[in-house]
Amino acid sequence: MLEAGDLGSADVIVVGGGNAACCAALSAREAGARVLMLEAAPEELSGGNSRFTGGGYRFAFNGIDDLAELMPDLSEAERETLDFGSYPESRFFDDMGRTTNYRTDPELCEILVTKSFETMAWLRGKGVRFEPSFGHTFKVGGRLKFWGGLACVVSGGGPGLVEAEYKACAEAGIPIVFDTSATDLLLDPDRRVRGVRAVLRGRTVELAADAVVLACGGFEASAEMRARYLGPGWDVAKVRGTRFNTGGGIRMALDAGAMSYGHYSGCHSVGWELNAPPFGDLAIGDQFQKHSYPLGVMVNARGERFVDEGADIRIYTYAKYGSVILKQPDMFAWQIFDAKSIALLRGEYRIRQVTKVTAGSLEELVGKLDGVDAEACLREIAAFNRAAISDRPFDPTVKDGRRTIGLAIPKSNWARPIDTPPFEAYAVTCGVTFTFGGVKISRGAEVEDVAGRPIPGLYAAGEMVGGLFYHNYPAGSGLLSGSVFGRIAGSSAAAHARARASAAAPSPSPSAPAMPSI
Incomplete structure (x- = not known):
């Protein structure tokens, strides 16, 4: 186990232990820098939110030949x-625009999209293996059709991603110090970053470096910051991932004069198992999510539908519907399906740790929905069934236009009557994934101050970056963002460290010739 005295000196310190941090560290090392990573979690819980993901990446590709570069097998x-x-x-640009209400930062969005495929190829070169994203397919005419732009997933999901990146870091000679929280940036009198202060397993240490990359997540695991920025009720929301993303990196950057940027009152939040633990469980991973709601209806405690379950393909709505569930009475909902849809439910509905009821009739089912006005719920489903038209075939692979007519809250696609037994229902609440507010960065991932000037030696990546996502996001773009901007941040930090080392090197005496290279 590493101690402070064993760390030696580093050109670049990367704060964080997830995907963005690993990409920053690998990129900086690739550029010749000596790199040190600080991970707040103990080793068995390390990897940040990345370890809790399904490992899906969104990126631009032109067809099977591009994908074969990433999946040569x-x-x-x-x-x-x-x-x-x-x-x-x-x-990809269209999806980023429409899901964020066209608020996404144009420069950052351009970098994310245009650097997406080359970053995927870079990850493949670092040992990250990809496979087809079978969770985003339906069978059409004897072929499996991938939909929503999500073609690849990391082999082994989020744990597989972290394992591959940690292996790459070890092979590159990058030490990762676990159970070590950075608490402050060390600054020169001229406000240049010169390292970090950290708590290394209970002991405060100061670690010097010419550049620091903050890639240590948002504030989703801090109840206080969730309530302060997201609003009332968010302090009791469940957290999908790591308990260690408590906003420390954002606070450190703001204390150093960084500009706050992005949607601080917004976050990625989903429908999540009602009785899941307060924080993510690595044994379950992302399987507490419940994302087949477009195939059924969702009702709240009043027995009422409250959202258009078929507004879009679920990868464009799931990240914002958690916040809608949180606003319902007692912060929960039930997802209801009939026999026509049960066979199409995603694998996460079949794990043991679910809050589920089954029944042979709707009357019996609504009577089993804890906390729900059963009579009102039965009336709501009957009204939905009458309003669902059948003028076109049901097609789960596209927005099929099979809709309801005359309801205050429509269902725009995939609307089929809930009328065929057996019936199933699953209880969900809000699960927070990551927060959207962060700091402003330049095209080179430099953290900018409130005047728009780069803070010398300070870089950011991952959830720390504000301005990319507002209100919502397209699935798979979070991991991509961590990789794209992590890679840029590491390269920029290494270049800054080289420049500082060069400026600090003594000039040869004019009376003596420079020593030749050996």
């Missing part, structure tokens, strides 16, 4: 039976 049979389609940059 694709067989000829798979090429014939898997319909990946394409996901051009133009569509």
Whole structure:
């Protein structure tokens, strides 16, 4: 186990232990810098939110040939039976725009999209393995059709991603110091960053470096900061991932004069198992999520539907519907399905740790929904069933336009009557994934101060970066952001460290010739 005295000196310190931090560290090391990573969690809980993800990446690609670069093990049979389609940059830009109400920072969005494929290839070169994202497919005409632009997932999901990146860091000679929280940035009198103060397993230490990359997450694990920025009720929301993302990096940057930036009252939040623990459970990973709601209806304690379950393909709505559930009475909802949809439910509905009821009739089902006005719920489902039209075929692979008519809250797609037994219902609440507010960075991932000037030696990546996501986000773009801006931050930090070392090197005496290189 490393101690402070064993760490030696570093050119670049990376604060954090997840995907963004690993990408920053690997990029800085690739550029020749001596790198040290500080991870607040103990080793068995390390990896930040990245370890809790499903490992899905969103990136631009033009077809199967691009994907074969990332998944060279694709067989000829798979090429014939898997319909990946394409996901051009133009569509990625459109998805980023519409999901964020066109508030996404244009410069950051451009970097995210245009650097997406090359970053994926870079990750592949670092040993991260990808496989087809079978969780985003439906069978159409004998072929598996991938939808929503999500073609690849990391082999082994989030744990597989962290394992591969930690292995790459070890091979590159990058030490990771676990159970060590950075608490403050060390600044020169001219406000240049010169290292960090940290608590190393209960002992305060100061670690010098020419550049620091903050890649230690948002404030989603801090009840106090959630209530302060997201609003009332958010302090009691469940946290999907790590308990260690408590906003420390954001606070350190703001204390150093950084500009706060982005949607501080917004976050990624989803429908989450009602009785899940307060923080993520690595044994369960992301399987507490419940994302098949477009196939059924959701009702609150009053027995009322409260959201358009079919507004869009779920990868464009799931990250904002958690906040809608939080606003319901007692902060919960029930997702209801009938036999026509049960076979299509995602795998997360079949784990043991679910709050679930089943029944042979709707009357019996609504009577089993804890906390719900059963009579009102039965009336609501009956009204929904009458309003669901059947003028076109049901197609879960596209927005099929099969809708309701005449309801105050419509269902715009995939509206089929809930009328075929058996019936199932699942209880959900809000699960917070990550927060959208952070700090302002330049194109080179430099943290900018309140006047828009880079803070010398300070860089940020991952959830620390504000301005990319507002209100919502397209699935898979969070991991991509961590990789894209982590890679940029590491490269920029290494270049800054080289420049500082060069400026600090003594000039040769004019009376003596410079020593030749050996």
